[in-house]
Amino acid sequence: MSSRLNYLKIFNLGLGFMVISMIWAAYNAYMPIFLGNFTKSNTLIGFVMSWDNIANLFILPFFGALSDNTRTRIGRRMPYILVSMPLAGVLYALLPLQTKLLSLLVIDLLFNIVVATYRTPMVALMPDIVEEEHRSKANGVINFMGGLGSLIIFFIGSQLYKINKAYPFFLSGILSLIIPIVLFLTIKEPKIVFNEEKKEKQSILKALATVVKDQNKAPFYTLLSIFMTIAGCAAVETFFTRYCKIALGIDESVSSFAMGFYALAFLVFALPAGFIATKIGKRKTMMIGAFGQGILFLIFMIVRDFRTIQILMPFAGMFNALFTINSYPLVVSYTSAEKIGTYTGLYYFFSSLAAIVTPSSFGAIMDFIGFNKLFLAASICLFISFAFLWIIGEKYENTMS
Template sequence: MVFDENNQLPLNYFKIFNLGLGFMVVSMIWAAYNAYMPIFLGNFTKSNTLIGFVMSWDNIANLFILPVFGALSDNTRTSIGRRMPYILIGMPVAGILYAMLPLQTKLWALLIVDLMFNIVVASYRTPLVALMPDIVEEQHRSKANGVINFMGGLGALIIFFIGSQLYKLNKAYPFFLSGILSIIVPVILFLTIKEPKSFVIEERKEKQSIIKALITVVRDEDRAPFYTLLSIFMMIAGFAAVETFFTRYCKIALGIDESVSSFTMGFYALAFLIFALPAGFIASKIGKRKTMMIGAFGQAILFLIFMVVKDFRIIQILMPFAGIFNALFTINSYPLVVSYTSSEKIGTYTGLYYFFSSLAAIVTPSTFGAIMDYIGVNKLFLAASISVFISFVFLWLIGKRGEKPEIL
């Protein structure tokens, strides 16, 4: 394979598919974890507070560990690349710890294994994500990210449909499946994906630091990276609020059983999966920022409609559009963030992306829960719509400052 002048490879769908296998495994891991881990914890404790706290460990780990390992992988120089050492070591170890979760017979043992798992899985996630822009040219990253997100969605569906049947046979089987794949897939990645050689032999010009990068982004006169990160924060906050409280809202405000409203959210997930690939191709035609703006604006309008609609059937009909609008935004958000930096700092900017994403996921439940408590349950969609519209405004401000059209 011949490198271009930027030491990057042209789009290779075979490599992207193999990389997508890694994201498929990660998605399988979290789908089963979120579905069954509360049940495992409930076998030892009746404290919802403790269960909720333990289930937040992943977001806390994402907030602190992902950015650090993103910057660390930027500074890593080995004969097999910058990202691959973390993937080859972290992914199998995390898979083994993950497979051990359903086998624990004591609460303290389950908590220790879970804590170790959350730390290790966070250590390889940023290098895995940063590997995509390392091997894909800028103009192809949205399409590549569409493929990767499609594979991630496929992993969730595997757990929902196949994993649920395995769980009926033995509660450990879904965890064994993901654990085994966590050992096999890194080998596939190592054999099929070679990182650009320039990163292997290149001397470190300047050590990357996540703190330094954050300060630089905040203080930089070019506000585009900071506004983009704020846009991502507001979008995730708005949609995560709806995702968190949708079933509760439907039960209290509309009198809809939680099983029905939960099933309705499946239409969103399916639409997101189907539209993951088109979202990337649309961005390659009109630009990442404009595509994200369409997604944010459409989502804001949709939430306003949800607020005033009292017929649940209309919400069911419109729910797939939520998946489509979210795909337009989400598929292109990470490629837009890393487009602002050089190849040497991709891991660091990947860490910034996850820092803002994780922070939004952490503050959303309590903040929007308070809004529902003190202002009214029916204000959920209004607050979410305002949050998403602010996300749109930040993207609009980037255009007003005349940023580079080829990356927007």
């Protein structure tokens, strides 16, 4: 690998993440509507919409480890991208065309399974082709491209939906056929020297057991930090509009518009977050992000003026970028090239688990303790996340990140 960051390769890889973001943005926006055409059961709709998180919890870690152990002439990750991404695109394009609930559920289930089989290999491709010192910057570019994909769906896809409900899905489906070819032609995976004696040890369960039992607690504490931050942020993102409506009397259209600035600030700050980490370190940058968000959530709990929340919301997005952009690069900095896919799977295991347990647990807190305690619980999660990173200390950052 070159000692300099190849921005063209990262841009092309970012196109893949742009498509993934487009897929999920349209899926989350319109799939409940498609399901609602066949059933009035919100329970069923909610269950179906959780399939992606369930798939992420089990399938992503498995295929991350599997890609580590894959040996082909075109690399470890590329076979999964070349096969699964186009297939997922075809299944995705079929979703709005279904006229019966059963066929919609079957195709949706297949889509969620297939799309999960290439996501971890694609994510693991970044640290494969980028040296450790440049990974935060590369991840910033990739996350920027991902955010751009969401904006494309929100602004362009919404207009296509008005013409034909299938067009946003066709757009992402077509790109899912094209982008794998672009990646194959422009990105060559580096040759890794493998220790065949350790090949069987590269599994997600054994990797999880290793990080838990290892005397070097930096990887485990980092994963716990990521879990706590995602739990706190996901809770606020999930219940923010409902909190504003019930506790502050603010219409959901107004509060959701404010959340848009949160997302926009994250997008704008994605690139600077990577450059800041290059200067001061990934762990320190993440600590600033976690602590900053924790303070802001405490302020949100105290203030009753929605204008204040609106003004501070972009800063919350900025702090979120400082943490999120550098979390994955820090996780994979703890391992060797042989096990990047496995550690990528661990990253998604903890991330997905946080996303699954957050809605019900924080909903219970709001039900039994009070609506404004949403931000208190979220801030506690962020401060715990900060504490895990602080405990790691300089010892591991200087030697591993």
